Amino acid sequence: MKTTIDRVSDSVAVLAMDGELDASNYQALIDTGQSLYGEGVRTLVLDLSDLKYMSSSGLVAVHSLALVYRGEAPPDPEAGWQAFHAVQADADSGVRHESLRLAAPSDDIGTMLDRTGINRFLPVFADRDSALAG
């Protein structure tokens, strides 16, 4: 998977993914997002427009980054259940993570985000520009 970073400002960045996000590369996505947070980015848009596939490992990566951008430590990346439980807890409590935004998911990925409840606690936008506008 290829990633492209667009630093919109000191505190805002867009991380675009091109390819497939699975168990072989999801940790690299977490690492990249954490590095950006370490550099001062506080609003991160994940541009999914060229992402062709996302496995459950990708969901763990998204949730991990949601926690990072909320100022918390990410969960153990191997703990799929733990991450999902946290997703459910966030969704059930109405918590939304506005600092991490998803843009332009495909129909398949959008359906997965819906079924797993990710879109109940993370804002999902139709495109990059609307995600940046918030």
Next chain:
Amino acid sequence: MTATDLHVEASLDELADIRAHIRSAAETFGVDPAAVGGLVQAVDEWVTNVIVHGYQGAAGQVHIHVQRDGNDIVVRIRDSAPVFDPATAPAFDPDLPLERRPLGGLGIALIRELCTVFDHRALPDGGNEVTLRRPAAAAGRKGVAT
């Protein structure tokens, strides 16, 4: 052609090729394009579990058999990792203590949603065989993912 077979090393680096194989087989067997995504995801999730939680970094093989069976597409996946029956993995339970989490994880729950059949048997000489079945047509499939 009535079936396809793929043998790969148990490596996460093989996942992309496995998905490509499933897509190609699905096309060959006339699976509705809208139903292919769920099939690919189910296979990917199971093989990932085999590699990460079954072999746990040890060398091994994964054998994937794909065939059309009437109105369904059927995938059988064999490995020689320690026996793990996914039926023992509990349904989503937000109260489950982490120390009681089963081998496997979120992927298994997704497979249950995506497949009409998700069967496991322990192979006589060790290892596992799972059978994943989905309708070849998008309409009437279980779950909402395509």
